[in-house]
Amino acid sequence: MEQQDFNQQVTETMLIDYLNGRLGQTERLKLENLIQNNHEIGQQFAETKALWQAMSQIQIPAPTKKMDADFFEMLHEFKTASETKISNSFWSQLKNLTSHWFDSKLAFGMTILVLGCLLGYSISGVVNMGNNFASGSKVERLSEEVQGMKELMMLAMLQNPQATERMKAVNYTAEMTDVDSKVLNALFSTFQFDPNDNVRIVALNALVKWADKPQVRQVLLTALMEEKSPLVQVALADAMIKLQERKSIQPLQEKLNDKELNIYVKDKFENTIELLSI
Amino acid sequence: MLGVKAGELDKMALLYKRHSSALYGFAYHQTGEQSGSEDIVQAVFYRMLKYRASFTGQGEFKSWMYHIARNCIHDKYKKSQRYQFLDDMVKVSDAETNHSFVNESEKQDSKNLVNFALGKMDAEAREILVLSKYQDLPYKEIANILEITEANVKVKVHRAIKQLKEIYLKLENGTARF
Known part of the structure; x- marks a missing residue:
């Protein structure tokens, strides 16, 4: 039978x-x-x-011309916004340049060399200033430049085809004292779309550090409902425990009704709900 | 797409011309809404622009695109009735008082009956059938999109067809109420 x-x-x-x-x-x-x-x-x-x-005979209405018009309007707006950003930011220009050249290891090495020279020049400039070094504004500017370089390195390395390099990139955020929207968006994007689960988990752990930002918690809560990978689901549950995020109880309970939920993930979710309900 | 990623944003227009119809069909067959499907196409291209850096070029562009499209559909319709799993036809018919796919007279036609049955399928089964039948994607590509094995795709397509047949026969025999 x-x-x-x-x-x-x-x-x-x-x-x-x-x-x-x-x-x-x-x-x-x-x-x-x-x-x-x-x-x-x-x-x-x-x-x-x-x-x-019969399925082949089903006809659907053609999309209206509005769809094309909306797309080209959106593309135009996106381009305008991108161009404004690029012209306003030296770092963005440099990032764009490195993204063009990134596939070439030689060019990448040269980029690092130039960045190193710039950093060395900045430091020697500051040292030569002698007593002026104590000036708060100079230190602050240097600190901002270092932060900018870290961001630049992180954003460039996130595009590396090797998962280990992308993990290193994500780990750069651990050294940052604060993150701007560019870095946050890069972390969100890595967490949601990176093809490697391990990279996504590293990005998730990096995001937990910035959980005081409401948009981070929102992304994590949404991911609880949408995530398909059991490994990432378990990591998300751990993150919820770490953050003591009680808002996650409801989505976790809803996921328990999902017939396709992995049995181990189900156990993990049940434990998480229990721990958060105490 | 690699050109778009490198900053040549105008190239997105080429991708739009090439894929917008298929994406619209993908959304329409799952939602039954013209305007909503157009919104989804718009959202997919916007996200592809916004997250262009996450396209590594390692996998198929189409898989990446459909992955985003699935998320867009899910985001837009997660609270919709069309995304609820249907346990049995009686339950379906009780819940279904505002279905817009076809009207009463249209149900006489087998083509429309199939269309109606498609609307009654659970979202996951309908999606895999749409990818296989209407998007004409090979099992391997569907497996990449859904992040499951190729063998699992075959099983799911088989089950989806079986489900569609069952719903169709119930509708045809009049055992389901509308």
């Missing part, structure tokens, strides 16, 4: 592949033979084919 169910499933999948024209010649001939000689399969095929053809 179990074997029969299995065959049934394989055949149904093959029927769909056959109707999609995705079967090789050998399989196609085998299936055609089966359809002709097996009454049950023949009937199943007829039903599937009728359904498939």
Whole structure:
């Protein structure tokens, strides 16, 4: 009986592949033979084919011209906003430059060298100022420049194809005393879209450090509902415990009703709810 | 997309021309709303621009794009009835008093009956069917988008077709109320 169910499933999948024209010649001939000689399969095929053809006939209304107009307006606005940002920021220009060249290790090395020279020049300039070094504004400016370089390095390294480099990039935020919207957005983007779960977990842990910012908590709470990866789900639950975020109880409870929720994640969520409810 | 990532934002217009219709179809087949689907297309392209740095170029562009599209649909319709799982047809028919896919007279037609049945499927099953049937994506690409194995995709497509057949037959036999 179990074997029969299995065959049934394989055949149904093959029927769909056959109707999609995705079967090789050998399989196609085998299936055609089966359809002709097996009454049950023949009937199943007829039903599937009728359904498939009816689905093909379904027509949807074409999008309106407004969709195109809205897109080009959005693109124009986005470009204008980006250009304004670039012209206003030396660091953004440098970042753009490095993103063009980033694939080349030599160019990357040169970028680091130039940055090192700039930093050295700034430091020697400050040392030469002797007594003026005590000047608060100079120290502050230097500190801002170092912070800017860290940001620049982080943003550039986040685009590296190697996961370990992206993790290093995320870890740069640990050394930062504050993060601006650029860095936060980069962390959000890494946490939500990076193809590597480990990088996403490192980004999540980095975000926890900035959980005093309301948008960070909001992103983490939303992720609780949307996250599919069990590893990241568990890391999110740990983050909620660390932050003692009671607002996460409701989304966690809702996720418990998800039939596809991994059994270990389910246990973890139940424990988390218990700990947060105390 | 790598050009867009490198700062050539105008190239996004080419991607729009190439993929906007497919994205619109992807959204429409799942939501049944013209205006809402247009909004989703807009949101997808906006997010692709905004998060262009996260495109590594390692995987397929399409997988990345559909991944974003799924998130946009989920964000927009997470509170909608169309995204609730349907346990049985009686429950469906009780809940379904404001369905806009087809009107009463249209249900006579088998094509519209299938369309109606598609609207009754649970969101996950409908989505995989839309990706396979209407977006014509190979199993491997669907697996990348859904972050599951190719074998799992095949099983899910099989189950989705089975679910569609069951709903269709119930509608055809009149055992489901509207």
